[in-house]
Amino acid sequence: MSYNSLEEIVLRCEHEKIPFWKAVLYSDIEDRDITDEMSFNSMKIMWRAMRGAGADYDENLRSPSGLSGGMGGQMQKYAERGGTLSGERMSRVIAQALQMGESNACMRRIVAAPTAGACGVLPAVLIPLEREEGISEDKILEALYTSAGIGQVIASRAFISGAAGGCQAEIGSASAMAAGALVSVRGGEPEQIVSAAAMALKNLLGLVCDPVAGLVEVPCIKRNVIGAVNAMSCADMALAGIESRIPADQVIDAMREVGKSMHVSLKETGEGGLAGTPEGKRIWKRLQ
């Protein structure tokens, strides 16, 4: 059975003395009537595709609209020179988020997590961590189960598409999933995972979906960066023992309320926000 609240997952973890990721794994094998191994294999395929998509980045590619490409390469070179304001780890996270977002815009193969527009957030925090700290693949797969459990609850209580709830539902959800995944990698408690997710979603509450010319490019690619960076800081806060004053499930419900009251011009219609600026409209006209 899939979960309708994060509290439900935490309670199951307490009762059965299992980690968060295992509660999510159990729900998948119960849902689909499959074995642990089959579920793990599906997750392994997802992770390897994510990592493959990261390795596949080509800084010379440009999107069909001509709006995007190359930023991930610029950021990587800048990071390699050293002395960045946000430090080595965070610079790599930023570069990875840009690269994945650009690969998506350039019609390369990616893994939607939870959507294609937000596909850069999870790999941006996990790929550099795996590479730099030599974290085992199993640990990463556990983190992905953790993130999927968080995403599943968000999808069931609110939404994960920009058309339904604005960018908070896409990048916000991806960021909450990534924050929980990071706490899971570090072996944090279920409460810490849930706190990290709550804080990450809170920080992006109200973010509108305003893609220029209706394309998944501007501002979507760079918003993958804020999703990833926000996940890193919220995971660190949670691991420091900082809690969310508002319980995670109530934060998700607030996201739903905010999304519902958001004007339709700010929900993936390409009309309001950045899409409605003079430059946004000029780009739209040029592409017609």
Next chain:
Amino acid sequence: MKIFDILGPIMVGPSSSHTAGAAKIGYITRTLLGEKPVNARIGLCGSFAATGKGHGTDKAVIAGLLGMKPDDMRIPESFAVAEKEKLSFSFESVRLPEAHPNTVVLDVTGDAGREIAVQASSLGGGRIMIEKLDGTEVHCMGDCPTLIICNQDSPGVVSEVTSILSGINVNIAALRLHRDKRGGSAVMVIETDQPVGKESISMLEQLEGINRVIYVNGEVE
């Protein structure tokens, strides 16, 4: 939603609804046709018509018709592949005020002359719905094994079909019946928990009153 609806699909960008969903619609249409498509007239509606080009919706639909799945790296070059495979196609914008905002209508002809008309919509996250097949409502998602059986509307056909399925231990998850008029042509849409083998499909085809059996195995991703 299942966890692999949250993580996944693995797909060629940039949009799960406008690219991956569009490829899936093309792919399932090819399955429904049961032949190699040689001609396709495609109508894009709503948001597909408005932002489809920038999202590669057109390339994705053609890729699907050519048998490419949503994660096929050749999707951006599908028009060139179509030329090689001798698939001719045309696109137009159409208005269907009642339809889902992301809708495609396809009229496709196969290499042995079969023609089908499909109306399908992309629901988001790469999930799709086949709304109509040859004008009849079917409403199936194609994400699990699905039998679409075209038959004469007469007593007993449904029970013969279900008894064959129970005989091979296939459990029915959903069963929907549609018909144009009493005693006219009817469609049965059966979604199952287990895959249905080739032999059982030909048993179904041989039943009296059954005109055609189409099987979608539910493995598009």
